[in-house]
Structure formats: C-alpha cells, structure tokens
Amino acid sequence: MRVTEKGQVTIPKPIRDKLGIVPGSEVEFVAEGAEVHLRKRADPPCLTEEEIAAHFEAMRGTIDTQGMDGKEFIDWLRGPRDDLDAG
Structure with a gap:
C-alpha cells in the first residue's frame, strides 16, 4: 500500500467491511513499538x-x-x- 503526497492511504474494502468503517467513521492509528495499528474509534456513549x-x-x-x-x-x-x- 502506498502513501500519497498528502499522507493518505486507502483502507482496503475487506478491512473496512470487517471493522464496519463507513464514510464518516472515526478511526485512529495506534503506534505499538515498530508497528502501527488502525482501529475504528468507539462511538461515544449516548446519554439516557x-x-x-x-x-x-x-x-x-x-x-x-x-x-x-x-x-x-x-x-x-x-x-x-x-x-x-x-x-
């Protein structure tokens, strides 16, 4: 996977589907040692x-x-x- 000049990458569709990432979803990159992991951000809890x-x-x-x-x-x-x- 190549990083664009703007620092963007395309998340492959199977990964998006598995994580439930849709347009507007929040994701985060987490550095763990020499690796970086992509995570879908948890939705904020709704108040009752x-x-x-x-x-x-x-x-x-x-x-x-x-x-x-x-x-x-x-x-x-x-x-x-x-x-x-x-x-």
Missing part, C-alpha cells in the same frame, strides 16, 4: 433521557437573564438583525 434531564437540572438557575423573559433573552443574545432592524 434521565442523564440529560439531570444535566439540565444541574444547570437550572445558573444563567442571569437580567429579568428578561426567554424571548427577550434570546433576542438579546442574537443581537440586532440588519434585515429586520434597519432604520
């Missing part, structure tokens, strides 16, 4: 609804909206829009 709810609950009350309601705060964050606020 309960874990997500716990994260949001932990953040509750941590943002100072300076008395603005939700819409006012979002508008303030976004700032003026040239297409709506011309004048």
